[in-house]
Amino acid sequence: MGKQFDLSDLEEIVAERAKASPDQSWTAKLVAHGQAKAAKKLGEEAVETVIAAISNDRDNLVAESADLLYHLMVVLKIAGIPLQDIMEELGRRTAQSGLQEKASRQTP
Numbered sequence: 658m659g660k661q662f663d664l665s666d667l668e669e670i671v672a673e674r675a676k677a678s679p680d681q682s683w684t685a686k687l688v689a690h691g692q693a694k695a696a697k698k699l700g701e702e703a704v705e706t707v708i709a710a711i712s713n714d715r716d717n718l719v720a721e722s723a724d725l726l727y728h729l730m731v732v733l734k735i736a737g738i739p740l741q742d743i744m745e746e747l748g749r750r751t752a753q754s755g756l757q758e759k760a761s762r763q764t765p
């Protein structure tokens with residue numbers, strides 16, 4: 658069986674397509690418009706994902722989550738942040754629970 662598609666594959670595709678002509682690639686078009694436009698699109702996809710989640714619409718939640726992750730990869734590409742940096746940050750966070758982390762930020 659072939660390797661399952663994962664986020665690092667998507668990162669590679671985004672990096673490759675960012676170099677294409679904006680007439681032929683949505684990725685290149687977003688990159689050409691700049692971070693404000695790409696981040697706005699990410700925000701729209703986030704809202705659509707929230708709506709799908711609270712509507713109990715599984716198929717739409719899968720589709721909107723895919724749109725969200727794709728647009729996040731474009732925003733990270735424009736910012737020059739490798740996916741590896743996000744994975745390292747998530748890895749560091751496995752050392753404690755989210756509730757412990759939240760408690761450590763509470764003011765006395």
Ligand SMILES: N=c1c2ncn([C@@H]3O[C@H](COP(=O)(O)OP(=O)(O)OP(=O)(O)O)[C@@H](O)[C@H]3O)c2ncn1[C@@H]1O[C@H](COP(=O)(O)O)[C@@H](O)[C@H]1O
Pocket residue numbers: 670671674681682683684685723724727
């Ligand atoms: N995963 C995606 C992906 N998900 C969503 N989108 C595009 O994101 C765009 C915005 O989604 P919307 O639902 O907001 O669509 P819209 O209403 O037409 O957007 P607006 O014109 O109103 O801004 C659509 O054109 C989608 O096709 C994606 N575009 C590209 N990819 C990946 O990137 C690869 C390269 O794509 P190109 O860069 O277009 O060659 C593709 O083969 C995919 O692997």
